[in-house]
Amino acid sequence: MVLRSILLSPASHITLSMGFSDIYSMAPNILGSDWRSGDMRLTRIRVTSKNSKLRLKVIMESFRLPKEITIEKPKEDGTTDDFRRMKKRFLDFKSDIYMRNAEHFNRLSENQSPKFMVIACADSRVCPSKILGFEPGEAFVVRNVANMVPPHENGPSETNAALEFAVNTLLVENILVVGHSRCGGIQALMSLQNEANSSSFIANWVRVGNPAKSKTRSIASHLDFDQQCKHCEKESINRSLLNLLSYPWIEEKLKQGKLSIHGGYYDFTDCSFEKWTLDYTKNRHSNTGISVKNREFWS
């Protein structure tokens, strides 16, 4: 017998895989006296243990002698609790969603063809799958600090790599940039005093939003800080929409009418959502501000 591998799986479950040849049988609960003796050959054992050390008795056909293997269980700390919780959630997802929509997931497993690309903030409160109800297969999603799209001339970023894939390979029909209330990234942007000298990653990243900050300061400086931030959150979305136009392959698709660009703002203080669409033909001829259409407000 060769012990092939020990896979420490979540929580107290430990799976052993052994190199027997022919017969596969699953042992029942091995603790205590629930052994089946005789000609049992084991290829996989799943064991439940409540003790900190696990003693395993393995009966082998060829030797007819028990062998003891001692395995240290992972410590009882948050790590195993986290894995236990994630395991339960995954199994619930599998039974409630995956198995009940098996045909859909089968199609999806072959390829994805989402109609939407969504750029949203990494904030834990604003996942687009939750707040806008995108189901598996519907939206290709990028999430970063403050849902920013840097312009083409800034060079490579994780956001524009994803844009290139979504627009040129997946051929999404819509790009939706979703901002939100009380955004920590925008607050950081508005609070920065002397960005050029800042050594933090956050400062280096949020300076993509400097044009939005300047515009906010020029028209909303009479408002208090929180209101200015709210203004900047929306201004930054529009700046990102304009930055999208700096990518030639995006502009090409807009010209052909194969792509639409939208902005969205989720306010979780009163659960409202505002959406608007970039009016491409008007923006093409304008250097000042942004032209939008189809503005809607839901609350």
Place this chain on the structure above:
Amino acid sequence: MPPHPVVDPPNPDLTTRRSKMAIDPCEEAISGLKKLLSEKKELTAEAAAKVRRITSELASATDKTAERIRAGFDHFKKENFEKNPVLHGELAKGQSPKFMVFACSDSRVCPSHVLNFQPGEAFMVRNIANMVPPYDKTKYSGIGAAIEYAVLHLKVENILVIGHSACGGIKGLMSIPDDGTTKSDFIEDWVSICKAAKAKVQSECKDLDLADKHTFLEKEAVNISLGNLLTYPFVREGVLKKTLALKGGHYDFINGSLELWNLNFNLNPVTSI
């Protein structure tokens, strides 16, 4: 920083979740008709033309962007936001997620579905192939900004990097020629973050078929990203002090399975000689 909320997120067991997904009926019909066309080769030319015409009529009827996201928002408001007023009241003041999650942008693998993360639970970064570049203030600094915010400001306790099956980004990485020539503006540069994993696959997995090589690379790339997390001093410090745990994962949507693992990192006490 805003105060941390003290309320637990909604119990995923009690939150009403659609078990029958709200798949657009038009999309289902189009998909069914396309399948019919490809499978039933014996369809007469006339019947095939009719099927194509119906498919294109249906396709034009599905251009209902605003309606689609409105329906999703209304469902969230009714079934989640309004049913958990205490939680959402606290979240309006601030967030204190225990998790930071790196997941792929792929439309099929959102952790809010697969692991049912509720609002407030996970600070989530999504990019192509769920990659974490090493510490660099100038290149790909957006990732560093997210990690810095999560670890230093939100004080998350876990960072989970979760990969998945049939990952287009990983396939792209495998396909980059050995001479390094690229066809894209940004994609190949991005996925090359995990080129060390590709080198490992090429040397250790010669006997595997291509699909298995991809799977191996999907998981090994997660490990590269976990290692890259340790190049951020604030992450390393958290891991050594045991205030931060790093975890890897792989979601296989073809077989409906999930693997999770820990990264263990320790520095033993220094011995002076």
